[in-house]
Structures are given as C-alpha cells and as structure tokens.
Amino acid sequence: MRHLRQLEDQSVYILREAYKHFDNLAMLWSMGKDSTVLLWLARKAFFGHVPFPLLHVDTSYKIPAMIEYRDRVAREWGLKLIVGQNKEALAAGMNHTLGRVNCCTALKTNGLKQLLEQKGYTGIILGVRADEEGTRAKERYFSPRDKHGDWDFRDQPPELWNQFKTTFPPGTHIRIHPLLDWTEINIWEYIKLENIPFMDLYLDKGDGTRYRSLGCAPCTTPIKSTAKSVDDIIEELRHTTVAERSGRAQDEGRGMELLRKDGYM
Amino acid sequence: MSPSDTPSKPSESLNIVIVGHVDHGKSTLLGRLYADTGSLPDGKLEKVQAICRQQGKEFEYAFLFDAFLEEQEQGITIDTARTFFGWKGRDYIIIDAPGHKEFLKNMISGAARAEGALLLIDALEGVKEQSKKHGYLLSLLGVRQFAVVVNKMDLVGYRQDVFDGIDKEYREFLGQFKAVPQQIIPVSAKLGDNIANRSAQMPWYTGPTVLDSLGAFQKEPGRSEQPLRLPIQDVYKFDARRVIAGRVTAGRLKVGDSLVFSPSNKRAMVKSIEAFNVDPPPVEGHAGQSVGVTLDDQIFVERGEIVSHQEQLPLVSTAFRANVFWLGRRPLERGRRYQLRVATKEVDCEVATIHRIIDTMDLTQQQGCNVLNKNQVAELTIRTKAPVAFDLSASFEATGRFVLVDEYDIAGGGIVTEQVHDDQEFLREEARQRDFAWVKGEVGVEDRAQQYGHRAAIVLVTGGRHTGKSFLARTIEARLVADGRHAYLLDGENLRRGLDADLSEGERGQATEMARRYGEVARLLVDTGLIVVSTTNPFGLAYVEAAQIIRTLVHPVPVIAIHMSKAPEEVPPNTDIVLSGPADFDAATRRILEELKRRGVLAQAIGAKPIFQYSI
Secondary structure, three states: OHHHHHHHHHHHHHHHHHHHHOOOEEEEOOOOHHHHHHHHHHHHHOOOOOOOOEEEEOOOOEOHHHHHHHHHHHHHOOOOEEEEOOHHHHHOOOOHHHOHHHHHHHHHHHHHHHHHHHHOOOEEEOOOOOOOOHHHHHOOOEEEEOOOOOOOOOOOOOOEOOEOOOOOOOOOEEEEOOOOOOOHHHHHHHHHHHOOOOOHHHOOOOOOEEOOOOOEHHHEOOEEOOOOOHHHHHHHHHHOOOOHHHHEHHHOOOHHHHHHHOOOO | OOHHHOOOOOOEEEEEEEEEOOOOOHHHHHHHHHHHOOOOOOOHHHHHHHHHHHOOOOOOHHHHOOOOHHHHHHOOOOOOEEEEEEEOOEEEEEEEOOOOHHHHHHHHHHHOOOOEEEEEEEOOOOOOHHHHHHHHHHHHHOOOOEEEEEEOHHHHOOOHHHHHHHHHHHHHHHHOOOOOOOOEEEOEOOOOEOOOEOOOOOOOOOOOOHHHHHHOOOOOOOHHHOOOEEEEEEEEOOOOOOEEEEEOOEOEEEOOOEEEEEOOOEEEEEEEEEOOOOOOOOOEEEOOOEEEEEEOOOOOOOOOOEEEOOOOOOEEEEEEEEEEEEOOOOOEEOOOEEEEEEOOEEEEEEEEEEEEEEOOOOOOEEEOOOEEOOOOEEEEEEEEEEEEEEOOOOOOOHHHEEEEEEOOEEEEEEEEEEEOOOOOHHHHHHHHHHHHOOOOOOOOHHHHHHHHOOOOEEEEEEEOOOOOHHHHHHHHHHHHHHOOOOEEEEOHHHHHOOOOOOOOHHHHHOHHHHHHHHHHHHHHHHHOOOEEEEEOHHHOOOHHHHHHHHHHHHOOOOEEEEEEOOOOOOOOOOOOEEEOOOOOHHHHHHHHHHHHHHOOOOOHHHOOOOOOOOOO
C-alpha cells in the first residue's frame, strides 16, 4: 500500500511536469489495464479533470468489447476522445497475415504517426512499463523521438533527480512514460486499491481462460487461468513465471525491438 | 528459493544501481541475481541459451538482460536497463548502469535514482579508472548506501591477500571524500560464490553475501521530520478551486499552517488539501507526496517558488558555489548562458568562476580553467539572472541540487555547497522583513488586477545622459493611460527635493541610499496595482547599481528594463530591450507594450480593456 502510494506520487509528479511543459499534449489510451490506470492517475494529478485529449489508434481489429468500454468510460468521465485510424492501409487490405510486424507498423505505428502529424502533438503520454519487455526497460520517463518518430536508444539524454527533458527542437516530440516503474502486479494492486473500473476480458468467465494483455483480436490469445476477480489475478501473478506478453504475437523473435526503434509504443 | 516461498507479498521496493569499470562483470552479476532468486520468467534462460548456440557462443548470465541484440554483439550494456527481482518480501528494481566511459551520462541517470548501489571491482584487474570515478560520483549524487563487490575471485584462486589488497586500496580512496561502504564482498558472479549462497571456496570471508547485503539496505529515511520544503510545480484552476500543486520534498504541512513562499516572500494559510477519490479529504501532506493545497488568500505565486514555514526559510540569492559534473556534448564555458533548474525553478544562469577541476582518479585539482569538458567534475560559482530559493545539499537533498540545461538537453548536474553572498543581500533581507510584516487591507493583489485589467509592474528606463529616457517614459505613461491602464510616471526629481531633502551632499553623490528610497516608494506604488514608469535619471551614471537596488526592493513584481544608449556601453544585467536612442518613440512604445503582454502584465485573460462602471 505504501509502495503503491509512492508509485502514484511519482507518476502524478511526471504527469504534472508533462502538463506544465507541453502546450500540445495528449495521452494514448488503449483501454488496457495499464493505460486505464494511467488515465486514473491523470484524474488524481488534476483533481478529477483530464486536461488533455485521449488518443486511441484503432486498428479496426480490436476486440469489440474494448470499443464499447472505451465509449462508455469516455462518456462517464467526460473525456475528450480522439480516434485515429490508418484508413489508407486498411483500404489497401492490411492485416496480420501480411506479416505481424508489417501490420503493427502500418496500423499502429503509422496510424499513430498520422495522428501526431495531423494534430501536431509535441508530448505524448504512454502507459509503457519497464518490466514488460527488454526494450521498454531502456526507456526514460521523458523520451525524445526525432522527426520520423524514431528512437535513438544509444544516445538518450540524461535524466536525473526528477529533472526531465522538456525542451526539444522543432519537428520532434517527446514520449512521456509515467508508469515506467510499475510492475504488472502493482497495476492490479492499484486497480483494487482505488477500485478502478476495468474490462472483464481480464477475468475468467467460466471457460478457464482470460486475457492477460489486450491487443488486436487476431494477434492476442487468452491464457489458461481461473482468475475470476482482481484478488485472483494478483494471487496468480505472484506465482507465475510466464511472461506477461507471451500472448502477444508481435513480440516473437526481434519483433518488439524492430517495432520500437521505428516509433511503436 | 523461488518467489512463491516468500512469506508475504512484496510491500516495498528498493532502487539499486550496479556500477563499476567496464567488463568487471555487472551484467553477469545481474543475471546471476535473477537466476538465484528464481525471478526469471519460464523459458527466458532457455531462449537466451538457444540464441547463444545459434551464434556459436558460450552461454553467459550477462546475456539474459542485454535485451538488445546489438548489445550482445558489442558486448557492452548501452543504456540504463531497469529490471526487477523479488527477494524476502522486497522488490529490487535493478538499474544496470553501463561501465563504458562513453556512457557516463547513462550511469549518472541510473545512479541518481538509486537508493543503494553495488560497485563492482574485478579481482584480477584491481581498482581501475571507472571504479574510482563511479565511487566518487555515487558520493556526489547522494547515494550513501553502497556495497563494494570484488568479482571474479575464481580467476585469482580465491586468494585472501588479493582481496585484502583491493579492500585496503579502495577504502583509502573512498576515505578521501569520507565515503564508507557498507561492505566489501569477495564473489564470483559467474560461479555463484557469495551471491545468494556462501562460498565454500572462501572460508576466510565471514561477512554477508550480496543478497544479505542488499537485504540490509534501508529504505531512504523519511524526510518528513525535516523542515518543510514544497517546490511549487504548477497552479491549477480547473474548477472553483485554485490549487497550488507540488511534491513535498521535505517535512510536512497541515491544514491551517501558515506558509511562506520564497523568493517572493508572499504568505498565506493552508485552507484545504485537495485530493481525488480520497474520502475523507486529507488534512496533512508529508515528504514524498504529490499534493495540492488551496490557500486562504488569493496571492499570486508561481512555479519555482519554495514553500516553507516561516521559522526555517530556504536561502535566497543570485549566486552559489557548487560541485558540478558535466555531460554535455560541448564543454561548459565560463560566461555562457545556461538554464538552471533547482527543483521546479527554471532560470537563466552563467558560470561566474570555475574554481577548480577535480580529477576523480587521484582527486588532484587543476586551477585557472575556463572550460569544463565532458565527464569532468569541478567546483564552480553559478550566478543566476533572478534570485532563486535553494538549500545547501548537506541539509536538504532535493532543493540542494540542480541540473544545467544547454540548449535542449540536460548537460550537467550538481550539488550546492555554499551560498555566495551577493551585494544585494542586505536589501533582500530588508525586503523580506518588510514583506513579512506588511499590513494588508481587504483588497488583495488579485482583486486589484481583476478590477484594473492588468497587473502591477515597473517599466524602468536606464541609460546615459541625453538619450531620451524621460521623453520615452512620458510617452509610455501617456500611451498606457490612453489605453485605459493605470500608469504613473515616478520621476526621481520629485523625490530628490522632497523625500531625499535630508541627505547630505556626500550621500547624494552615491546612488545607494537614494536608490533604496526610490525602490521603497516604487514598492508602495506597485502595491496599489499601478504600472510604474520611471527612469534612472537622478542617479546619473550610477544607473547599473541603482537599477539593481530597485529590482531587489520591488521583487517579485515584474521589472521591464529598457536601456537607451547613444554609444556602446555597459548594459545593466537583465535588460529586456536595448534601444539606440533617441529612437522612434512610437515604435519603442509598441515594443514595450508587447513586452508587457509577454510578461503577463497586460494579460488578455483579465481583460485587454477594463470596463468602467459609473455610479452617480
């Protein structure tokens, strides 16, 4: 509990720094557990308000329940929701059978890039966590991207004593990662502590499976699990030695490394 | 032992950094810690082993966490990788900082967040350049809790005399800056000696293993018992509440507390502590917490000010002495402009003096330098454009350290070692005491600003004789009043024959006392909400000194400084607009009005033109 509050205080500090320094700021919301906790933390930071828009890059292949949940929460919490989609790629028939990395690049990375270009955002808040997979462990809280959205992980600016990179040359943007220090188990503990509404796809509804990580329907598979409540999930995670994103097909091989260098979340 | 054997869920976490010379085995130690605590995901070990087979390499524990393929090819860790393992009810967030010299900035980024450190030394190679540099930097960065791990003991036949030699040499080095390690532990990360399990090869060592040593690291002692420090991060007005937001870096505050804001010297009481989804609402905030408070009085305070109680104020000055490490692509130069960030305060600064560059290898000192190169450490005096509130790093961690920004990037960092007394100190103290005791009416600064449609400010015109200062000042006053602003020309002549009539000939010859009186009059006038337009005419050529005195006494009211010159000459510090006068006065007036808008004096938000309501 004390540990969760410490994580919360740090994330709130980062969110407030982001809001202070970026005039054109937005938060990416995938409706998954992480970005929903992030959204909740924004409400904490700004006393019930969310003073920037939430972006959802819709690949059109998302699990339908996710879209229903998105629209309902946006309505109830009074959020400014902006949905982006790479319509050209979809019209040209892009799907995962053309290669997972290709599909993710076209529909997610490029979909996001189009949205950023169109709206001119200079700061994007994302819910990535350092413990998710190797490349994310290398991230800074404030991580610059060049004109092409590329990430130069070899030459990242120093970040110390809660002083972040908040100035940047024109044409580039900064990705902000307030959840970097959180673990998967922290996310669920916090959802429980704050009683945050989440999608029931994360729970077993009787068939002995649940989603541990949410993404596009064709590339996300449920795991075997009988966790029917947040408590069950926390208990399960305490004993698991299976990687969180094991159900995410794009992580295979060097998939994530290639994707993230080019601007994937 | 696997995590499932741990008695209860991890209730806390500790940030640990692993530092040391390149190739002294940091990644190997990290891989070993994960494997020995049973913290690896299923299949991770097998996957890395398979990659090694494909590439025809012998498996090493180090590969487990070198997540990027490029790194494995190069064999060095590039950036600060963060990973986690659990051990006896605590999560360890491990920051594997790279040892390669080129990547010192990443090591610093990692170590600056650490609550404890492991510093590795290769038993075969002994104490190397980076072993010393990292040891010194840990101390500079404020990481007081660390253990030294002497690795690769298997390569020296587990000999006690080799270990003792390193132990002695390194303790002597650390002793020069009074750093003391928790332990010095002989290990073999590759073979697992003294990592989780006690080594059978080194019966002569009876101290703790690496994991025991980590287990003994304390969570940072709560800073809540120190005097209050709350650097203001932002001021929000999303709804009816006007919330001052920030993170308490030391001490605690309660509803009803009387607060002082430095360096503006404003004061107010805590009306409430705001929080979302907390019931009942909090009545207290303490060190570490990100809080939001509302005040009993609508005072104008800004990001960068430090909130404290009146008994224990932070220091305020335009100069301090510091120990600085430099990471910038181009060298730090004396006299160049940088942005200084102390807690949430951002202000322009320059390095006034480089006292000495410290060689971290042997701690010798090099004097008389004008530049500080990448990866060097030095003792400097820094001078800021405006007064800043800060602390000495020996007393307060968060408000006693800073970073320097060169163009777009953080390029250096440092700790404040002493306050440098500037010539404004006595006047600043006069202003502080006067402001604390200031008797206020019912009408606040914000009320006046709302009513007038602008904030108070001083437009101060400096320059030599016959440059058109008075004419410009009169033009500005007339223009402001014509626009519906409340402006007043404060002419020094009017003070000279009245308020200053008691001054002797000698005192009139010096700017000091006249400028002090002038500043105090200006302070009264701006408290009435006026835009005061004035010149330094009465001070003749001592206008640089006079302008500074006036600035100090009216702080934190914005001073828009305009310098008029006919010849190249010294422009007072912090001048906003330089005019080669006598100039095009209409154009000059337009520029000054723009500057007033830019500085928020003529904020559009509170009405470009006030609406007058007449009553009969």
